Amino acid sequence: MMQPLDDTMKKKDAADTNGLHPLEETVLSLATGKLYQLEQPAKPRLFVIPKPDEAPAKTIEPAAVETVSLEKFSALQRAINDAIDFVSKQILGREHIIKQTFFALMCGEHQLLISRTGMAKSMLARQIFACFDGAQVFEKQLTKDTMPDNLFGAYDIEAMKRGKMIHNVEGSLVLSHFAFLDEIFDANDMLLRSLLSLLNEKKLVNGEQIIHSPLQTVIAAANYIRVTEILEAVLDRFLYKSYIPENKDLYFQYSIDSVYQKNFGAIQIPEKRISLSDFNVVKELIKSRAIEIPGYILLLKNHILRQYIEETREQVPDKRNYTISDRTTAKSQDLLRASAILDGRPQANETDLENLHYMICTLGRDEEKSRFIKICSAARRYFQQDREILENIFDAIHIFSFLKSSAHAELLKSDAAFNHLKGRLEKLVKKETTGFREYIEKLKSKFVSLPKDAIVPETLALLEDLCDLSLKDARTRESREIIEGFRQDVFHAKKLTVQNI
Known part of the structure; x- marks a missing residue:
């Protein structure tokens, strides 16, 4: 059953850029003798978040990078945390599961809830989805008799006359943003297998019919797990899993009674909901380099x-x-x-x-x-104990990766690329706390006046020396494993550079 939370957004999202509704596209494809595919989703945008108290660095970022202001970033963070707090006040004793659900939503992944019946799994999903403005929500209880057309849309009769099994995806799981699938393991293996591409690749693949779906997150619920080969593949699509135990503590039960007396089990709509467009910015931040992981x-x-x-x-x-x-x-x-x-x-x-x-x-x-x-x-x-050494090594690996990606593309000949690499080298050799200060001080003046034609071999020589010094001082086996692997890469690159001179 489709629950329209915003009719305007529904009409907007249901049509692609050439103005055709998916249903119209199917009819058009049949009339022209070929199957029409929904336009593929655009590639994820690249974002950058300005760091406070830091001057803008001159880096060679793609021209299409968008800036998310610190104010916007903070507003998005507050909105999500406010939604988590709001849901936690409606569904008591599920704070960690609610936070897990929002992690799944932010990352565009799926969540599986496992418990006995009557543990408010469906209410939890509905209450969370109610926090979003402009989202299409699909809900279905699965049984052994549930067929693909119950999820993906009824088969088109005219297409069947032509020997083609085409789903009319209007109002189906395929065109939804969020979904709740109850009793998922009651479904037969054929249905579960047909879900795999939609869950993993976010597209319906039905022979010649391929439709890219706006589906972001599915919350599935079950009372048990049955083990089959296809079930293992399905479980792997649900990266986030929760088991909800019983809690018969008297005070907890009293707290549930108090909440029920306020709303009698009705889903509560927060005063400020998160717009789907804003939430998509959060997801794109996660899928871009804007949130750095050292x-x-x-x-x-x-x-x-x-x-x-x-x-x-x-x-x-x-x-x-x-x-x-x-x-x-x-x-x-x-x-x-x-x-x-x-x-x-x-x-x-x-x-x-x-x-x-x-x-x-x-x-x-x-x-x-x-x-x-x-x-x-x-x-x-x-x-x-090896943190300082490892942070230096990972800075060096970043430099090496930039060098490898640029060496064969004439990119290093540009002033922007040259200055970017020299800046990274200067940052590496100027670290005040480094254990190699005496060694790198000797190199400082060398890199300040480094000519373009010498930057590749000189950089590789520096990185190799850095690896040798790090191996001597590293205390843990795992640190030496990282350093030795990197040193081998640098050695091979240096060898190729000498051969090409």
Whole structure:
């Protein structure tokens, strides 16, 4: 059932740039003998957030970069936090799950809620979706008899006469922004398999009919999990999972009664809702480079996830084959950025790492969260001894990456590119706290007057020396693993440069 929260936005979003409604496009495609595809979504925009108390740096950013002011950034952060607080006052005892849901919404991912019946899963989803203005919401309870046309739209009769199975997607899951699918595991495997591309790639793939969907997040609910091959693939699409336990504490039950007496179970609409366009800016910030994740934080993230896999396999008897997919590992970066936004920061830091448990663990399984937080704390203490060395190395890796991406594109010959690279080198060799101060002071004057034709070999020589010095001082095995891997890359690049001279 489609719930229009804003009829005006519905009409706007239902049509593509050439003014045709999806239903009209299907008819047109049949009349012309070919299937018409909805226009592919535009590539994510690039954003930059000005940092306070920092002069604008001269960098070579793409011309199409948009600036989100600090005032706008703060307003977006407040709006999301206000929505979280509002929902938490309507649905008691679900604060962590509500925060997890908003992380899923911000990252454009899906959430699975598991509990016994009567635990207000559907009410939770409806109350959260009510915080958004201009969103199309689809809701459906699935059964073993639910067919694809119940989700994707009825089949077009005229198309069937021509031997084609075409969905009329008007009012369906395909054209919705958010969706709630209840009792998802009651659905048959055929239906679940047909959901995969829509959940993962945000498009309906039905033979020749391919429709790019505005679907952002699906919240699914279940009373149980059945294990099949297709179910494993479906579960992997729901990066955020929560188990809702019973809570019969008398004071908690009294609090629920008090809330019920105020609204009698009706969904409450906040005074200020988040516009879908503003929320899309948040999502695009997360998918752009505007929210920076330092290399040191990425190292900690990957180490924590690796340790969590190993300890889970060792400590949980029925999870000997437990793993975290590469897709989940990569997308965990989005959660770090979302966490930074909720805290009002344009850069992720160590405090965001603990929030990874919202994605990696199943909320409500306290033993999983406890294990994760313990690993996270230990990792932060463990790498602190090499932090200075590693931050230097990741600065060096950034320089090397820029060099590799520019060396074969004539880009380094431009003044902007040359100044960008020289500025990065000067920043690296001028760090006041570096343990290599004596060494890099000798290089300072050298790089100030570095000519363009010598910048590549001289930079590679500096990076290689930096790796050698870092390897001597690094205390942890993992730090040496990172440095040695980087040194090998620099060595091969240096060898190629010599051959090309």
